[in-house]
Amino acid sequence: MKSISIDGIKNNLKQITQKIEESISIKEVIAQIESSVKKTTEFKELKIGNHIAKTPIIQGGMGVGISLSSLASAVANEGGVGVIAANGIGLLDEDYFKDGDNASVRAFRKEIRIAREKTNGIIGVNIMVAIDNFKKMLDVAIEEAVDVIFMGAGLPIKNIPVKRIREKGISVVPIVSSARACDLIFKMWSKIYKDVPDGVVVEGPKAGGHLGFEKDQVDKKEYQLSSLIPQIRKALDVYEKQFDRSLALIAGGGVYSGKDIYDTIKVGADGVQMATRFVATDECDADEKFKMAYVNCKKEDIGYIKSPVGMVGRAIRNSFIKNSEEGKKHKFNCTWKCLATCKANDANYCISVALNNARLGKIDKGFVFAGSNAYRINEIVSVKSLVTELKNDYIKECKLVNIKNLKPVIDKLNVLYNKYQNKLQIELACKKAYEKALITYNDKLIAELRNQYKKAKSSTLNVQLLLEEKLTFAWKVIT
Numbered sequence: 001m002k003s004i005s006i007d008g009i010k011n012n013l014k015q016i017t018q019k020i021e022e023s024i025s026i027k028e029v030i031a032q033i034e035s036s037v038k039k040t041t042e043f044k045e046l047k048i049g050n051h052i053a054k055t056p057i058i059q060g061g062m063g064v065g066i067s068l069s070s071l072a073s074a075v076a077n078e079g080g081v082g083v084i085a086a087n088g089i090g091l092l093d094e095d096y097f098k099d100g101d102n103a104s105v106r107a108f109r110k111e112i113r114i115a116r117e118k119t120n121g122i123i124g125v126n127i128m129v130a131i132d133n134f135k136k137m138l139d140v141a142i143e144e145a146v147d148v149i150f151m152g153a154g155l156p157i158k159n160i161p162v163k164r165i166r167e168k169g170i171s172v173v174p175i176v177s178s179a180r181a182c183d184l185i186f187k188m189w190s191k192i193y194k195d196v197p198d199g200v201v202v203e204g205p206k207a208g209g210h211l212g213f214e215k216d217q218v219d220k221k222e223y224q225l226s227s228l229i230p231q232i233r234k235a236l237d238v239y240e241k242q243f244d245r246s247l248a249l250i251a252g253g254g255v256y257s258g259k260d261i262y263d264t265i266k267v268g269a270d271g272v273q274m275a276t277r278f279v280a281t282d283e284c285d286a287d288e289k290f291k292m293a294y295v296n297c298k299k300e301d302i303g304y305i306k307s308p309v310g311m312v313g314r315a316i317r318n319s320f321i322k323n324s325e326e327g328k329k330h331k332f333n334c335t336w337k338c339l340a341t342c343k344a345n346d347a348n349y350c351i352s353v354a355l356n357n358a359r360l361g362k363i364d365k366g367f368v369f370a371g372s373n374a375y376r377i378n379e380i381v382s383v384k385s386l387v388t389e390l391k392n393d394y395i396k397e398c399k400l401v402n403i404k405n406l407k408p409v410i411d412k413l414n415v416l417y418n419k420y421q422n423k424l425q426i427e428l429a430c431k432k433a434y435e436k437a438l439i440t441y442n443d444k445l446i447a448e449l450r451n452q453y454k455k456a457k458s459s460t461l462n463v464q465l466l467l468e469e470k471l472t473f474a475w476k477v478i479t
């Protein structure tokens with residue numbers, strides 16, 4: 001008789017547990033949690049005007065022939081935005097020293113067309129506002145209907161043919177180093193053109209090439225991307241509301257790994273701009289020796305130059321740079337002043353010629369621009385494998401963060417679940433006692449035990465509700 005009653009209790013317990021588990025759909029909620037973890041770990045698309053990049057990575061434009069059609073099309077084929085840089089591109093044309101202006105236009109057009117043949121992905125161009133033939137290069141980009149025009153090294157405000165740009169469905173993205181510059185560009189565009197650019201690239205002080213910072217600013221916290229991104233987001237918010245459209249915030253400078261991409265997006269960016277990593281790829285348009293300079297350099301080799309164009313630049317410091325700083329002149333003929341700000345008469349070398357020499361592999365007759373993280377590179381890989389590595393690393397980081405976020409919630413859920421099981425047992429014990437009492441016909445005892453059973457039931461229900469609430473929270477945390 002005794003054993004039957006224990007079995008009965010066990011059976012009841014099993015049934016009620018099952019019932020309650022079903023009623024709070026634990027399995028369903030856990031499945032939802034798992035699927036939402038999967039959802040948030042994928043790369044998010046990057047929308048720049050009408051163009052949507054599946055991979056939220058822009059390959060930063062690298063002038064004087066480092067990022068041309070080969071690199072740009074390879075990046076575009078991986079779902080990112082491939083960028084051909086306009087400055088110094090004329091050096092690819094044999095007539096550059098006779099007619100730099102037309103040589104540049106020719107070479108630029110040619111590279112855009114080759115890139116288009118190699119990919120159906122997104123092709124952008126980088127045109128420095130400071131270059132002498134800015135307007136002509138802009139015309140080429142419009143005529144060739146590139147997808148995105150990035151404009152840096154100056155403020156692209158006046159004389160921008162916005163109407164023609166829009167007619168061709170081209171997106172415009174200025175490159176800035178501060179929220180102030182961003183706000184100024186957007187404010188002036190909205191006044192002059194009743195339109196705004198489609199987003200902005202904020203380039204921090206860890207970038208390669210010419211920097212928008214002075215040497216004493218590069219290590220300061222207030223100039224790092226983590227400080228700049230929220231400020232730029234705030235500046236963009238105003239124009240997003242005013243023009244009722246989303247504006248892309250892209251951040252670059254020192255972004256090296258998938259974890260860096262995750263961290264950059266986490267502080268408010270929609271995507272990243274990366275250049276240094278793309279130099280050490282098979283498809284990069286520079287000579288192998290240029291790429292190997294990245295593979296072989298050490299942290300202490302990466303430093304600054306005071307460029308003849310009047311800006312600070314980051315490069316791999318070699319004897320060419322050191323000798324020039326010590327006064328050695330590298331003879332050159334400035335046939336046409338390619339950069340408005342260049343102090344060619346006072347310079348010990350022509351920066352375009354020096355960079356072109358490096359591009360061709362004559363590193364000791366020039367130098368290599370590089371980002372602060374170039375020393376971490378130790379092999380040349382394909383663009384495909386680089387993007388895959390970045391994506392996998394990004395996914396790994398997302399999963400880690402999700403698990404970290406979820407752990408305290410799961411711990412709490414376990415405590416609650418144990419508590420729930422205990423309450424259930426008490427409830428069942430009360431139920432059993434009450435049922436036994438029913439056959440005693442003792443009204444007082446029956447009433448007392450009924451009360452006790454009711455209390456136990458409501459206590460179980462409270463824990464069940466709490467359990468449901470925590471499960472819902474767990475789900476919310478990771479979506």
Ligand SMILES: Cc1cc2nc3c(=O)[nH]c(=O)nc-3n(C[C@H](O)[C@H](O)[C@H](O)COP(=O)(O)O)c2cc1C
Binds near residue numbers: 066126209277
């Ligand atoms: C070799 C090299 C050349 C560059 N040339 C240009 C350029 O011509 N115009 C420009 O706007 N930025 C230029 N940059 C900057 C990149 O486009 C990019 O914004 C920056 O390097 C991102 O930082 P990261 O190299 O650490 O990824 C250059 C960078 C490198 C490494």
